[in-house]
Structure formats: C-alpha cells, structure tokens
Amino acid sequence: MKLSCTECGQERSLTDPVWRCECGGLLQVEQSLGALDGEKLRHVFDERLAERNTPYASGVWRYKELIHPELPMEGIVTKYEGNTGLYGSEPVRRFTGVRNLRLKAQSENPSGSFKDNGMTVAVSQGAWLGYERFACSSTGNTSSSLAMYAALSGKASYVFVPEEGVADGKVLQTAAYGARMIRFQGTYDDGIRFLERHAAELELYVCNSINPFRIEGQKSIVYEIAQALNWTLPEWIVLPGGALSNGSALGKGLRDMVATGLISRMPRVAIVQAEGASPFHRMIEHGLKELVPEPRPHTLASALNIGNPPSWKKAADVLQATRGVTVSVTDEEIMEAKAVIDRAGIGCEPASAASAAGLRKLVAQGIVDKDETAVCILTGHMLKDADALQRYMARAADDGGMPVSSALELGQLKECL
Ligand SMILES: Cc1ncc(COP(=O)(O)O)c(C=O)c1O
Numbered sequence: 001m002k003l004s005c006t007e008c009g010q011e012r013s014l015t016d017p018v019w020r021c022e023c024g025g026l027l028q029v030e031q032s033l034g035a036l037d038g039e040k041l042r043h044v045f046d047e048r049l050a051e052r053n054t055p056y057a058s059g060v061w062r063y064k065e066l067i068h069p070e071l072p073m074e075g076i077v078t079k080y081e082g083n084t085g086l087y088g089s090e091p092v093r094r095f096t097g098v099r100n101l102r103l104k105a106q107s108e109n110p111s112g113s114f115k116d117n118g119m120t121v122a123v124s125q126g127a128w129l130g131y132e133r134f135a136c137s138s139t140g141n142t143s144s145s146l147a148m149y150a151a152l153s154g155k156a157s158y159v160f161v162p163e164e165g166v167a168d169g170k171v172l173q174t175a176a177y178g179a180r181m182i183r184f185q186g187t188y189d190d191g192i193r194f195l196e197r198h199a200a201e202l203e204l205y206v207c208n209s210i211n212p213f214r215i216e217g218q219k220s221i222v223y224e225i226a227q228a229l230n231w232t233l234p235e236w237i238v239l240p241g242g243a244l245s246n247g248s249a250l251g252k253g254l255r256d257m258v259a260t261g262l263i264s265r266m267p268r269v270a271i272v273q274a275e276g277a278s279p280f281h282r283m284i285e286h287g288l289k290e291l292v293p294e295p296r297p298h299t300l301a302s303a304l305n306i307g308n309p310p311s312w313k314k315a316a317d318v319l320q321a322t323r324g325v326t327v328s329v330t331d332e333e334i335m336e337a338k339a340v341i342d343r344a345g346i347g348c349e350p351a352s353a354a355s356a357a358g359l360r361k362l363v364a365q366g367i368v369d370k371d372e373t374a375v376c377i378l379t380g381h382m383l384k385d386a387d388a389l390q391r392y393m394a395r396a397a398d399d400g401g402m403p404v405s406s407a408l409e410l411g412q413l414k415e416c417l
C-alpha cells in the first residue's frame, strides 16, 4: 500500500500525514488488488456478517482487505458503523417514477450520517500515526462524526464550523461529544483552506475528505449495497454532492470491485447538487475543464453549502469511468422529496433527499428510464436538521396537513380525526 498523487502520480509513504502533493493534487491510497480473488473475498465477507463484537462486525471493517489491510486490528477505532438498511419504498418509487428503486439509509449510522464510514478509518489511521489532536472544517455532520470517534479513542477534536447556515442540532451534537468548537465567519471552504495551510504547524490531523483514508472508508457504502444485492449492482446509483467525497469514494469502491472480480459490471453514477451550491454540475453541464468555485453557496440543505468541493477532480474521473451524470435541484424540489421519504417511514435530512429529487428529474429528462434499477443514497438522519423540519411542518399545518388539537376534548378530537 502507498499514497500517490491523483494528478502527477508522485508516490509517498502511507504514514506521510500530507493531504496535497506539491503540484496541488489530492492524494489517494493505492494497493495492488491483483492478488485478491473476488470469489474468495465474497465468501469471507459473507461469513463475517455473523461477527459480533469484533471489528469485523463493522460494515466498514468487514471489508478490511479492501479498506486498510495494513492497519493492526487493535488499532481500529470502531462503533460498528455501517450495517445500514437498504429499503424498498412504494411512495418513493412512485415519486421518482423508477419502478425498481432502493434507498440506502446511511442515516442509521452511529452519529447519524454517512461520514462515520470514512471517519472510523481516518481516526484509526491518525491514532496509529500517533496524533493526539484531530480537526475538521464542517457544516455539522463531519464534525459530529469526528467528535464521536475522537471521544471514543480518548483524543481531542477541534472543529471549525461556520457561524451561519449550519443546523443547530449538529452543532449541539458535536459539542456534546466534547469537541472544541471554533465558530467563524465564512464557509466550509474557508475552513478547509485554513486547515490546509496551518494544520501541520498546529499538529492537527485533518479528518476532512481531503484525507485519503476518509475516502477509503466511504468505499464501504457501495460494498455493502453490492453485498446486500448478492454482488449485483443496480443500473444507477444516485447520491447528493457537496464536497464530492462520497462520489469519489463510490467510484473508487466500484473500481476495486471490478478489479477483484467482486462485480462484473459498473453501474452509472448520478451526482445531484443543490441549485445554490452546484459548481460541479455547472462545470459538467458546460463541458468545462476546471471547476469555477461558487463564492456564496446557498441552499436550505445546509450540509451542501459548499462552493469549492476539494474532490471535484476525483469525482469527474468517476463520472467518466461510469458514464455518469450530474443534475441540480431546487430547495423546493429537495423539500418535496424529503416529505415523501419522511412520510414513507424512512426519513432523512434535506441534503439526502436531493438524491430522490435528482432521480425524479433525471427520469423527467429521459436520462434514467423508469424500467432501470436504481439505489439512492440517503446520507443523513431526519433529526439532524430540526430547523428544516420545523419549517416544513409549520407549512404542513398551514395547509391543514397536520392534525393539531389543543385539548383532550372528545368533541374537538372527533372533528380532527
Ligand atoms: C448529509 C449530507 N449529505 C450529503 C453531503 C455531501 O456529500 P459530499 O460532501 O461527500 O459530496 C454531506 C456533506 O458534505 C452531508 O453532510
């Protein structure tokens, strides 16, 4: 295993705590997969489904051979993350128009979002390297996840969270796990820029998605989907895009599975951005070679308030390898999809609902056929963004959609029910 630059190819040791090459490219973990046999791996991974109370019981570390074979087992910091549900839902199928649709509920992770799949690996690696202080810039989910794993491993976490546009629930969750919170005027992008410049001097181990081990962990989401579907993936995988870590990880996971023979066919990937924070979609739509950052990203789906996604080049490669597409959706469309997913009994935060909203749009545009198979990734828990919930529940009440009674009075209740 080694680290290599995704742009110039320069190689580094696995223990090098750097995020970017001198040329400006992000790093990635490389391992030779040639010796791994898909048939044997399938057997091993299936057997581990019965594991309890060992790192292999985690939906990430079950796939250790593909994630971080060199990390000693005793160095793993895990909360048995992953193992999340893959659901069918008639209302969501009807909403998107796709007949064979499943939803991967990463909201069921221990800190309530998909970040846990990556964070267990990043924190385990940082602890293995001997770091005591872990850091991130965050719109709230990365910080909650980092704070949880840092607390689990007895390390300190320092999180940089914008003063505005972040859901209160996430800030409280992060603080409750004991993180030291630095609130600042600016966006996630400013926080990343600061950490890239100063983390080394401050002896901070950065656990954002510029850290290649975060990406390695997040690959497990697509391994889990494949395993649940008996190692046959749907024709489309649809997911929201902000910093573009998840799209990058998904693509890397797909490449691993094809290289080892775990799967034989690549699905197509669709990345959905919120209209007010869609620099990647704009780049793809206009056929540009470089991403033009959005200086003031603005969307109700606060987790997607990202104007300069660090992993855009990795995500662009994924689109190329999978004949992938992008689409953008309005806040209205996101909230409409969220209401359907919530009322279907699955639930998710607004950013996650962008996937179903995007799939519906892709069907309307004739890019996805209603007879094709698809999985939408739901990235975060519905209680993560109570502010957004409050807003649309209030609107539902105005529309008479929410039965409310002020007293336990039989006559009044009969009218409401
Ligand atoms: C709930 C949620 N969904 C989606 C995203 C976007 O994922 P990515 O940044 O990996 O593109 C984020 C954070 O970025 C998030 O917190």
Ligand SMILES: N[C@@H](CCOP(=O)(O)O)C(=O)O
Binding pocket: 136, 137, 138, 139, 140, 141, 142, 143, 188, 207, 208, 209, 210, 242, 243, 245, 303, 304, 306
């Ligand atoms: N929505 C994210 C922002 C992206 O963070 P990264 O850790 O993937 O770089 C958050 O929750 O902070």
